[in-house]
Amino acid sequence: MITNRKIIHFDIDAFFASVEQLDHPEFKGKPLIVGGDSDRSVVSTCSYEARVYGVKSAMSIVVAKKLCPHGIYVYGNMKRYSDISHQIFEWIESQFEMVQRVSIDEAYIDVSDFPSPWEVAREIKKQILSMTGLTVSVGISYNKFLAKLASDWNKPDGIFEIKTSDIPNILLPLPIIKIHGLGKKTCEKLNRIGIFTIEDLYQYPSELLNNIIGESWAKEIVERIHGIDHRPVKEYAQRKSYGKETTLEEDTEDREQIYNILKIYLNKIHKRLEEKGLMAKTLTIKIKYGDFEQFTKSHSLEYHTNDIGILTDTLQSMYDSLSLTKNVRLVGLTFSNFEDIDYKQFNLLELTSSN
Ligand SMILES: [Mg+2]
Structure with missing residues (x-):
């Protein structure tokens, strides 16, 4: 293992509902349901105050209103x-x-x-x-x-x-609905044959579980409830930007210090692009002043590149034209507008052969 x-x-925590409570202080501490007001709507998120009444995500608004008639119902702002x-x-x-x-x-x-x-x-x-x-x-x-x-x-x-040592104490008494990957329908099916907790599931013959949820999924679920899950943390496909930023230990107006940080970021992000086989076209510098005023400055090259020399020169000239009027609190650098190296090479090949 x-x-x-x-x-x-x-x-x-209760993301949409918490945002509404931030934006509308009068909703604070009250049962708030985001999802709409029409009978066809479903609950998208609800505040913890609404959960006390049994309101849950994905429940129809009609049901929610029966459970919590005095709740505040809003459409939300995606x-x-x-x-x-x-x-x-x-x-x-x-x-x-x-x-x-x-x-x-x-x-x-x-x-x-x-x-x-x-x-x-x-x-x-x-x-x-x-x-x-x-x-x-x-x-x-x-x-x-x-x-x-x-x-x-x-x-x-x-x-x-x-x-690892918590596994038996924590996992065994848990209701099976807590197993991420087991849907509500499957859980109901398992409940009907007397399986309510993970401990029940431990004791259930795996061949029978295979019949209910299919062999490969059953194998995975059985592994998970024994604390085995090798799935890696995977970046989602087609990330649109790579950036680094940091709040400085102390606000500064030292231009060289700030530039040096940007250069370290440039090298780190460049390394990351190389690993990913990507080239970038746009660089963005982000600056936040001590008084929290912030701005960004972007520059797009004419070509996608992963050439560290070109990228460094670009950063340098962007930075030289940047005027810093106050003490700086936060510095950031982002690369965006990517293209695969393979794809670019293919393009170059085409260009060369048509010349
Ligand atoms: Mg959440």
Whole structure:
């Protein structure tokens, strides 16, 4: 069993509902249901105050209204949620190499190379709270299945770690609906034959489980409930940008110091592009001043490139034309507008042969 990995799963608490409560302080502390007001709508997210009444995601609004008639029902603002999500992931991806987004508000991060996953978890919570005002729950474990279970364990605003030694105590009494990967329908089926907890499932003959959910899936589920899950943290396909940013230990107006940081980022991101077989066309410098005013400056080259000399020259000339009027608090650099090296070489080949 591979147990030397360290995986984090983070999940924003009641994301859409929390954003509404931030934007509308009058909704704070009240049962709030995001999903609409028409009889055809379903609950998208609801606040913890609404969950007390039994309201849940994916429930029809009609049912929710029966359970919680005095709740506040809103349609929600997808644009606003996706802007906040974008802001959060921009920061996350600038700090960590191995990030797998799972949805608008949750992701896995492989933090095996960091000295303390707890430190990382605390930093993620602190940063997201200060950037957005939202709380996050973080799970830590040695695989994705357990990390997700851990983030769910201590919601909201928690950190929880599941270690190998915790497996029997934590897993055995859990209801099977907590097994990520087992749907509601399957769980109902299993309930009907007397399987309610993971412990019940442990004792159930695997051939019978094969009949219910299919052999390969059954094998995977049985492994997971024994704490085995080798799935890697995978970056989602076609990432649109790679960036790095950092808040300086102290605000500074030292141009050289700032440039040196940008150059370190350039080299790191370049290395990453090489690993991925990508070339970039656009560079963006991000500067935030001590008073939190911020701006970005982008430059697009005429060609996609992964030539470190060209990229360094571009950064240098962008930086030379940048005027910094106040002390700088945060520096960032992002590459975007990618193309595969293979594809580019194919293009070049075509160009050469037609000349
Ligand atoms: Mg969430």
